[in-house]
Amino acid sequence: MKKLLELTKGSRLLYILSILAIGVATYISMLEPMVIKITIDSIIGNEPMNLPSFLQDIIKAIGGRNALREKLWICAISLVLLTSLRGIFLYFKGKLSTLASENIARKTRIKLYDHIQNLPYRYHVNAESGDLIQRCTSDVETVRKFFSIQMVEIGRAFFIVALSIFIMASLNVKMTIIAMVTVPIIFVASYIFFNSVRHTFENADKQEGALTSILEQNLSGVRVVKAFGREEFEIEKFEKENAKYRDLSFKVSNVLATYWATSDFICTVQIGLVLIFGIYYAVKGDISLGTLVVFNTYEGMLLWPIRQLGRILSDMGKMTVSLKRITNILDEEVEKENGKALKPDIKGEISFENVSFEYEKDAEVLKNISFKVKKGATVAIVGATGSGKSSLVHLLLRLYDYKSGSIKIDGIELSDISRKWIRSKIGIVLQEPFLYSRTVKENIKISKLDAEDNEIIRAASMAAVHKVITSFDRGYDTIVGEKGVTLSGGQRQRVAIARTLINKFPILVFDDSLSAVDAETDKIIRGKLQEKSKDVTTFIIAHRISTVKDADEIIVLNHGKVEAIGKHDELINKDGIYKRIWDIQNSSEINNEEKFA
Template structure:
């Protein structure tokens, strides 16, 4: 109920109206059998009228029993009127409960998406995107359906049971007790069923998330699947997980079928007891024929909500699992500011002072890193895979916070600068360029939505992609497809570079983002960057010596430590990783030139 009160914020009045409507509809439904009873016993029959005073006055106003006996159509009109009234309130119930549920779903959807956007970077490293999609779509829809239908059905069941029991007690207490014999057993059975369904639905929901993850991975990596002819393997993998999902759903179906069969059996026993007992009491004269008809009608009304309780509890079990899965995300702490959250002007002077960092305690990634970068300098990071190059620039972006030491930007401690502010002042181009399924122009303008076409063209020219774009039939209006599927790797990287350059940021980071372009294009891009970056501090991560050799500083990382620091000319004179890489790449270049001459 606490979660319900939180989720229905802004829609509580709609739910109140829906519940009141179903209460009125349930009360009117109780009156319909009473009209039949009065008609059988006191109008067609000769028993004295036994109705509330307002209704008795209404009958007398019409002309009394004799008039109704001669005009039975009046009783029919009364039944039709009550049925129409019940229909109106059922409509109001459906309208307001659906509106409240849709409002609630919209609020959860927005809240969930906003929360996901503000979670720490490390959360996404371990999270399964398919499972997140499952929670934001299928789980949310399960919650919406429950609050749209079943939540109000609980109120309906409550009103019907209360009204039916009160009406039956007013007619015959013995018959009322007989009518309630099986109800506790059905109720206990429904609770047992609820626990079992909730447990099995959780397994099924998680397995559906696995299927969603496999499907997403397959669609995203379709090039790899096709290139390596892995279609059969992917199909078999999907079939295995699909079979697990089918088995988990089948368990739920078997539980449902068992519940309906047993509850139907118990209900039939209850109806049989009421019918036999009612006939016995009627024959003995303890009940009227009209009362017997009413009891049988009320018994059906009473058993329906109790029997439906199993379905309601089943859906509640699904809903609670889905709601808990959504709540798990909402309860994850957002990325928070643990400093002063300053928003200073960023010029680009950076100082690392004995910085150490580890993802897991005891597993150091960066150790005692110290260097200084002046405004406008270009710094290259070189080292083997896993040496800590990307981790170092991730610290600059405050995707992670360093464990020891100090990082200062323009003399201000990085921890004291607002996370979003520092990220808005640092442009990063990753090796794996991500593009949206939009036009090339829209992709470049993502970093600066108010940019005009001339700015887009200038950024594209600097990234050496303008001529390629204009060669396309639709030019900058070309749709790139999901994640740039219509473009080559080098083209995606250059559009990603253009997207970063359009914003004119004081600090730029190129995380191996020129790896997919040829040496000539690499050189052109670097020349443009050198022209632009006189006042821009630039970090370049690369395994290609030709890309980093013109940098003002080259930092060589090995196992999270700085092995060497200097210019290209200084480092090739020292024994170490950098000199070995340079010699290997030089020998390969010489070999390629000889092969070209021979051809």
């Protein structure tokens, strides 16, 4: 209820007005059978008119009962006017409730998107994007539908039940008791149904999320699927999960069908009881014919919201499941500043002192890492896969916080610097860069939206991709496709480098971001970087020795520890990982030269 109230904040007035509108519409709908009763009993028949004084004055002004008897069309027009007036209030009910529910859905989507953007990196590493998409779309839509339709229907049901019982009791108490005899049974059936459908829908909703995840992963990795001829395998996997979703959805439909069949039978029995006892009492003279018509009409009105309770509870069950899945995201703690959140002027002098880090308890990835980097220096980090190279960069960006030790930038403890601030001062190019399905120009400008064309061209030239771009039919206005699928791996990396270089970052990080370019292009880019980065601290993570050999300092990692620090000439003369990599790569290059000589 607390979450529901939070969602309705800002839309409560609209809901109050909507419920008032449905209340008036319901009251008018209750008057319509009374017009029929008066017409049958007091205008066509001779029963006395028990009407408010203002209505009796109106009838006298028309000419009394005899005049109405001669002009029955006046009664018909009264019904038409009441129906039209009811329709107007129903229109306002629909408009107001729809406006309120759309506002709630919009606010929920914005809140979800904003919250997801501010969740820690660790959360996104473990989360399934397909499931998150399903929660932000399908689950939000389920909540919206409930607020749009069933929220107001609850008010309508309350008004109908209250007014029906009140009016029927005022006409005949015995008939009212008969009209209510099966209502407790329907309530019990609705409660059982609610518990059943909620659990069933929760399973179906989870399976839909799993199905969405498979679809999203398959579409994202379609090139891998095609390359390895895994179409049949992926189809079978999808069909298997789709069959599970079908079975769960069918189970939901089964529960719904059982409830509707049961409630229809009970309602039919209830209407039959009212009709049988009503005819009996009418023949005896205990009630009038008009009263029988009114009870029969009100019974239909009374049973509809009670029967509708099942649909309300069904949608409420779905909504509570969807709301729970939404709030599970919103309850996740956003990334917090656990230090002083300083915003110092970043120049680029960095020091690591006995830094240790672990993703999981008692499984250290980095162990007592210590080194210093001067402002404007180029530092290379090499090591075997899993040695902790990327983890070290993650700490620098504060994607994770170090377990122990100290990282200082310009003498300030990194944990005391604002996360967003330090990330805005570090330009990073990843091995697998993400490009948006926009033009090349827009992708390069994304880190500096106000960049001029000459800045874009200069950045692209530094990344050795300007000539490639101009060779495209539409040049810089070429659409790169989703995730840059229309570009080669090397082209994507170079566009990502240009995107980083267009901004003036005091610290640059290249996380194996030259792996997909050839040796000649690699050399050109490194030359351009050396020209630019005289005052920029640069980290280069690479496996290719030719990429890192000109660095001011090379840090060699081995199983999370610093094995060696030095220049290229020093390291190739010492036994260790670096020398072994150099010997292997140098030997390969010599063999290739001899092969093609």
